[in-house]
Amino acid sequence: MRQDGRIxxxxxxxxxxxxxxxxxxxxxxxTGVIGLxxxxxxxxxxxxxxxxxxxxxxxxxxxxxxxxxxxxxxWVCTVEAMPTDIGADFLAIDEIQLCADPERGHxxxxxxxxxxxxxETLFLGxxxxxxxxxxxxxxxxxxxxxxxxxxxxAGSKKISRMPPRSAIVGFSxxxxxxxxxxxxRTKGGCAxxxxxxxxxxxNAQVDLxxxxxxxxxxxxxxxxxxxxxxxxxxxxxxxxxxxxxxMRLLQPNELAQIAGRAGRxxxxxxxxxxxxxxxxxxxxxxxxxxxxxTPIKKLQWRNASLDFGTAxxxxxxxxxxxxxxxxxxAREADDLHALRSLSEIPDIRDQVTxxxxxxxxxxxxxxxxxxxxxxxxHVSMLERIFGFLHEGGTVPxxxxxxxxxxxxRTEGDIDTLxxxxxxxxxxxxxxxxxxxxxxxxxxxxxxxxVEDRLSDxxxxxLTQRFIDRRTSVLLRxxxxxxxxxxxxxxxxxxxxxxxxxxxLEGFRFRQDASGSADEAKTLRQASLxxxxxxxxxxxxxxxxxxxxxxxxTEQGGLMWxxxxxxxxxxxxxxxxxxxEAFVDEEAGTDVAEKVKRRLQHFIDRKVATLFEPLMxxxxxxxxxxxxxxxxxxMIEALGxxxxxxxxxxxxxxxxxxxxxxRKHGIRFGQFTIFMPLLLKPAPTRLRLVLWSLAQGLDExxxxxxxxxxxxxxxxxxxxxxxxxxxxxxxxxxxxxxxMLERLADxxxxxxxxxxxxxxxxMLSITGMTLEQFADxxxxxxxxxxxxxxxxxxxxxDAPATEPQPDAATPEAEGAGDAxxxxxxxxxxxxxxxxxxxxxxxxxxxxxxxxxxxxGQGKGKPKGKGKRPPRDSGAKTYQARPPxxxxxxxxxxxxxxALMGLKDKK
Numbered sequence: 010m011r012q013d014g015r016i017x018x019x020x021x022x023x024x025x026x027x028x029x030x031x032x033x034x035x036x037x038x039x040t041g042v043i044g045l046x047x048x049x050x051x052x053x054x055x056x057x058x059x060x061x062x063x064x065x066x067x068x069x070x071x072x073x074x075x076x077x078x079x080x081x082x083x084w085v086c087t088v089e090a091m092p093t094d095i096g097a098d099f100l101a102i103d104e105i106q107l108c109a110d111p112e113r114g115h116x117x118x119x120x121x122x123x124x125x126x127x128x129e130t131l132f133l134g135x136x137x138x139x140x141x142x143x144x145x146x147x148x149x150x151x152x153x154x155x156x157x158x159x160x161x162x163a164g165s166k167k168i169s170r171m172p173p174r175s176a177i178v179g180f181s182x183x184x185x186x187x188x189x190x191x192x193x194r195t196k197g198g199c200a201x202x203x204x205x206x207x208x209x210x211x212n213a214q215v216d217l218x219x220x221x222x223x224x225x226x227x228x229x230x231x232x233x234x235x236x237x238x239x240x241x242x243x244x245x246x247x248x249x250x251x252x253x254x255x256m257r258l259l260q261p262n263e264l265a266q267i268a269g270r271a272g273r274x275x276x277x278x279x280x281x282x283x284x285x286x287x288x289x290x291x292x293x294x295x296x297x298x299x300x301x302x303t304p305i306k307k308l309q310w311r312n313a314s315l316d317f318g319t320a321x322x323x324x325x326x327x328x329x330x331x332x333x334x335x336x337x338x339a340r341e342a343d344d345l346h347a348l349r350s351l352s353e354i355p356d357i358r359d360q361v362t363x364x365x366x367x368x369x370x371x372x373x374x375x376x377x378x379x380x381x382x383x384x385x386x387h388v389s390m391l392e393r394i395f396g397f398l399h400e401g402g403t404v405p406x407x408x409x410x411x412x413x414x415x416x417x418r419t420e421g422d423i424d425t426l427x428x429x430x431x432x433x434x435x436x437x438x439x440x441x442x443x444x445x446x447x448x449x450x451x452x453x454x455x456x457x458x459v460e461d462r463l464s465d466x467x468x469x470x471l472t473q474r475f476i477d478r479r480t481s482v483l484l485r486x487x488x489x490x491x492x493x494x495x496x497x498x499x500x501x502x503x504x505x506x507x508x509x510x511x512x513l514e515g516f517r518f519r520q521d522a523s524g525s526a527d528e529a530k531t532l533r534q535a536s537l538x539x540x541x542x543x544x545x546x547x548x549x550x551x552x553x554x555x556x557x558x559x560x561x562t563e564q565g566g567l568m569w570x571x572x573x574x575x576x577x578x579x580x581x582x583x584x585x586x587x588x589e590a591f592v593d594e595e596a597g598t599d600v601a602e603k604v605k606r607r608l609q610h611f612i613d614r615k616v617a618t619l620f621e622p623l624m625x626x627x628x629x630x631x632x633x634x635x636x637x638x639x640x641x642x643m644i645e646a647l648g649x650x651x652x653x654x655x656x657x658x659x660x661x662x663x664x665x666x667x668x669x670x671r672k673h674g675i676r677f678g679q680f681t682i683f684m685p686l687l688l689k690p691a692p693t694r695l696r697l698v699l700w701s702l703a704q705g706l707d708e709x710x711x712x713x714x715x716x717x718x719x720x721x722x723x724x725x726x727x728x729x730x731x732x733x734x735x736x737x738x739x740x741x742x743x744x745x746x747x748m749l750e751r752l753a754d755x756x757x758x759x760x761x762x763x764x765x766x767x768x769x770x771m772l773s774i775t776g777m778t779l780e781q782f783a784d785x786x787x788x789x790x791x792x793x794x795x796x797x798x799x800x801x802x803x804x805x806d807a808p809a810t811e812p813q814p815d816a817a818t819p820e821a822e823g824a825g826d827a828x829x830x831x832x833x834x835x836x837x838x839x840x841x842x843x844x845x846x847x848x849x850x851x852x853x854x855x856x857x858x859x860x861x862x863x864g865q866g867k868g869k870p871k872g873k874g875k876r877p878p879r880d881s882g883a884k885t886y887q888a889r890p891p892x893x894x895x896x897x898x899x900x901x902x903x904x905x906a907l908m909g910l911k912d913k914k
Contacts, residue, residue: 014098014128016149018105020136022300023233023269025154027133031101032058034131035083041099044088044120046107047234048073052208055085072377073437073460075453089116093124100126104234105134106262106305108141111252114309115339121145123313137262140304144335158272162294163279165286166244169195173224174241176232177283178267180250180259186423188246188284189227189475198223198476204231207430209464214471223476233267243271246284261293262302310336317367320352343387347374350388357392360399370395372442379434394439403447404439412436417459419466423474426467433460497543503536510536515572516544516592516604537595544596548603559611563711565698567608575608579702583647584616584623586702616699619692622684623648626673636666643675647696648687649732649746652680679753680737680789681746688735688747690715700733718776719744719785739788742781748774749789761791761847783843792848800840 019027032054035041045051048071055069055076068081070090084092088102102124108117121132122145132142132149142149168177168191177192177199179185185201192199200218202211218226219239226238230250245264249256272278280297282288289297296302310333316326327345330338351357351370361370373395378387397404413436416429433456439445440452496504501513511520518540520533551569560568567575567588575590588608592601617624626632626640639658643650652659659677662670667677674684687696694712701709710730713720719742722731736743744752752774759765767782775782783793 014126014130016125016130016132016146017152018132018134018139018142018146018149019152019154020134020139021154022135022156023266024156024158024273026157027154028054028103030154031103031131031133034129035099035101036061038098038126038128040082040095040097041101041126042084042086042091042093042095042097043101044086044091044103044124046088046104046113047204047231048087049204049206049208049211049231050103050234051085051087052212053237058083058085073434073441074457075441088120089113091120091124093120097126098128099131100124100129101131101133103133105132105142106138107134108138108308109305110309111254111340112342115311115342118308118310118336119313121308135262135266135302136300137302137305141306141308141335145308156269156300157275159277160268160272160298161277161279162289162298163242163281165282165288168192168244168283171196171225171244171283172242174239175224175244176226176228176238176240176242176270177244177246178228178230178232179246180229182229184246185227185229186475192225192227193475196225199225199227201471201475202226202228202232204229205427205431206467207460207464209461210430210468210471213464213468217472217476227475230263230267232270233263237273238270239273240271241276241278243268243278243280244283245281245286247286248282248289260302261296264289264293265297265300265302268297306335307337308335309339311339311342315371317364317371320348320358320361320367320370323367323371324348324352343378343384344371344375346384347388347391350384351392351395354392357395360395366399369398373398376435376438379431379438380428381431390435398445402444404445406447409436409439409446409452413455413459417462419462421466421470423467423470426463426470430460430463430467433463497540503540505536513540513543513547515569515574516547516590516596516600518593518595540593540595541597544593544600548596548600552603552607554607556611556614559608561612561615561695561698563694563698564709565702567612574604577612577698577702579705583645583699583703584620586612586616586699588612615695619695620648620687622674622686626670626675629673632669634666635661636669639666639670640673643682643684647700647733648684648692649696649735650682651732651737652678652682655682676750678746678750679757680749681732683735683746685747688745693733693735696733697730700729704729717745718748718774739786740784741788742785744775744785759845761845764794764844764846766842766844779841779843783845786843786845790847790849791845794844794846796842796844797839798842800838 019030021027031043035043036058043054045054051069051071052074055067058067062083064076065078066080066082068078068084068086069076070084070086070092072087072090084095084097086092088107093100102117102120105117105121108114108121110117121142124130132138132146136153139151143151166172168188171177171192177188179188182203182205185203189199189201200214200223202214206214215238217223226232226240232238245267248259248264250259268280270278271280310331312326312329312331314326316322324345327348328338348371351374352361357370361367373391376391376394378384380387394404397408413433416432416436418429419426421429437453437456437460440449440456443449446452497513498504502509503511503513503518509521511518513519518533518536520536551574554569558569561577562568565577566573567577573591575588577586578589580587588605590601590605590608592604623644627644629640632640635658639655639662642655642658659682671677674686676683676685686692690712697712698709704727706727710726713734713736720736722738722741722743731738731743734743735746737746737749739749752771755768755771755774767779767786772779772782775785777785783795787793
């Protein structure tokens with residue numbers, strides 16, 4: 010140990026000015042270094058010294074920040090990052106009692122034993138360290154500083170009765186958030202301070218408290234380490250904390266360190282408990298007030314003389330025990346755990362073959378686990394970084410950029426932003442290490458910029474969640490018995506005294522749900538004065554708005570832009586729905602009636618436009634008798650009726666009556682009587698809404714996506730849905746009725762009694778496979794018999810467009826005799842086919858009838874008349890397709906002779 014210069018231990022409770030004294034002493038020397046326990050505190054001290062001496066001579070060095078001007082004289086650092094070998098005139102270590110801390114104590118002990126200034130060394134901390142310092146640093150002198158103000162125990166208080174300028178301390182993030190939320194509701198808001206916050210976020214939160222915007226602070230025990238705040242009262246919400254291994258009771262000296270934040274300089278302070286924390290024992294409270302605590306007997310220690318020969322030797326040197334009665338070997342830290350894990354990886358063991366590589370591995374292992382996800386993931390990341398540094402000398406720019414870009418996003422809640430801040434700290438640490446990145450200045454600036462953006466976003470999220478400026482302002486105004494001024498902007502946002510209280514959505518006021526019931530009542534009353542004229546202005550604008558700004562939803566809602574302003578209700582007839590307007594009572598009956606009239610005009614015009622063919626048919630006075638009755642059936646059915654439901658009415662219509670109805674667009678299909686114009690997506694969408702209203706459905710089924718020929722047939726769908734959607738159920742799917750009629754036209758030409766097979770046109774119309782088509786046909790009343798047969802491939806050299814004559818023709822026989830295809834000798838493949846015959850399951854049988862397409866013959870006659878005479882000639886049938894005739898080569902010398910033979914045939 011070096012014993013250079015004067016060594017002084019400045020000991021005493023909080024609020025004794027120890028840190029201020031150390032800064033004065035350091036600035037009295039030409040150069041100096043001060044080590045502080047927290048990055049937050051280091052930034053605070055750095056800002057103070059910069060204000061006194063300027064930024065050109067002051068450096069800030071932490072694990073994640075490195076600001077080192079060329080003419081640096083004074084170094085402000087965290088204890089882990091402070092340089093100890095630069096030969097500074099002055100050196101100070103703050104909070105030296107952390108030598109006893111289970112996690113970081115060995116670092117403070119190492120500084121106590123080995124860090125010295127050339128002319129002066131100061132150790133600042135609690136008086137509990139006096140015996141240990143006297144034993145370990147025999148030449149040290151001691152200076153006791155008394156507290157400037159008194160500290161008094163105030164007992165237990167409810168959070169709702171907490172006095173202004175109070176700090177409530179929690180020992181977990183969840184506890185801090187819960188307390189902050191309670192204070193926001195009851196007191197208008199609070200600032201939040203935690204050790205995990207970046208300095209930028211912490212400072213922004215502290216400013217809210219210091220400038221009086223909020224009167225309450227909720228914090229972890231991070232405020233116990235030297236953060237100077239104007240706190241009058243400190244309240245503990247609990248007396249236990251998780252120390253990384255287990256839950257344990259806080260020691261009296263730890264409670265005193267935190268309680269001592271109350272009362273600054275000459276102003277007295279108080280401390281107590283709140284929430285679920287039990288009252289303090291009288292002896293414990295007295296010890297905190299009189300600053301009397303059990304002296305520290307053991308300091309945490311880890312060997313600092315490391316052996317970098319091999320990874321195993323390094324581990325053994327880190328585990329070396331001590332025989333000193335004042336020292337206790339520290340428990341295994343994260344860096345040692347990482348070293349063990351990495352050294353067991355075969356690839357890394359092969360790479361770590363020299364002292365330099367072992368030292369590099371140790372430096373990588375010392376990257377703190379800021380993310381705190383899991384030890385395995387942390388080790389995996391360290392393995393990747395070591396691989397880069399060992400093989401290429403630096404972390405690749407493109408890889409590092411990808412890691413940073415994934416983090417550089419400012420959206421998200423408090424927890425998300427906090428995690429990203431923890432993640433960016435890893436890359437900030439990497440960028441600070443000399444030689445680890447190609448352009449240190451660039452990457453330090455890049456990581457710092459991301460941290461700043463995330464810090465600002467986190468500050469905004471904390472402020473938004475835990476500071477209710479509206480409540481704070483309103484409570485002050487209400488206490489002062491002042492009238493509240495309300496306003497409504499062009500976006501519908503309602504403010505009272507400049508604070509947002511709700512939103513006007515259409516013609517209904519949606520009040521912000523936060524705040525107490527009494528507050529909500531006061532806010533609503535204050536808002537009505539501004540809302541009444543706004544309701545009338547909006548009603549005028551809505552009444553004159555074009556129909557393009559209004560729409561209906563598939564659930565029957567009526568929308569004006571993005572706001573719901575009414576809904577459809579069933580009327581006396583399906584095509585005459587009524588409307589119900591969504592208008593607050595406070596708007597008045599005049600506004601409600603105007604909105605309702607405009608909505609009724611809209612839906613009436615929409616029905617008249619989309620169902621114009623039905624309306625025209627209803628107005629046609631030339632339709633009389635049976636045609637007019639049939640027309641009303643179509644109107645009631647909204648333009649679509651399955652033919653089997655009105656088979657008798659259709660039979661009663663003569664050709665003249667059908668012609669009159671066809672002029673209005675009615676098509677008498679084989680399966681459905683419908684109006685093709687009403688199958689378009691827009692009429693279908695409205696038809697389903699009107700039908701759902703008439704049926705009294707609680708939940709309206711939505712219209713199928715436009716353009717689909719078939720859709721799945723889903724069980725449980727209300728009866729009639731597929732018909733009104735323009736589809737007919739057949740098997741496991743439903744087919745669009747207009748496409749079904751096209752299919753029916755093809756089926757009518759087939760021999761449905763003798764049986765027929767599906768042709769490509771049938772499959773093309775439906776867009777189905779043969780198996781799916783068979784299921785469809787069975788759903789339509791046909792019987793489908795499945796079979797298999799041999800399939801012969803066509804000759805490979807035959808053109809795709811070559812006609813295939815019937816196997817019984819001479820041409821086919823001749824071509825087969827001339828030159829058989831080589832594939833014919835091969836084993837034929839099997840193909841599946843279906844034979845369809847008409848087999849209706851309904852009573853009475855009979856194949857459904859319908860309009861015939863133009864240009865098609867009359868087909869079979871009705872009744873039991875004679876069938877058309879069949880061809881008496883013999884017919885030949887074969888299972889395999891005809892073989893294509895091989896084309897004649899025009900360059901062949903026998904071409905002319907062959908052509909002549911064909912002509913003779």
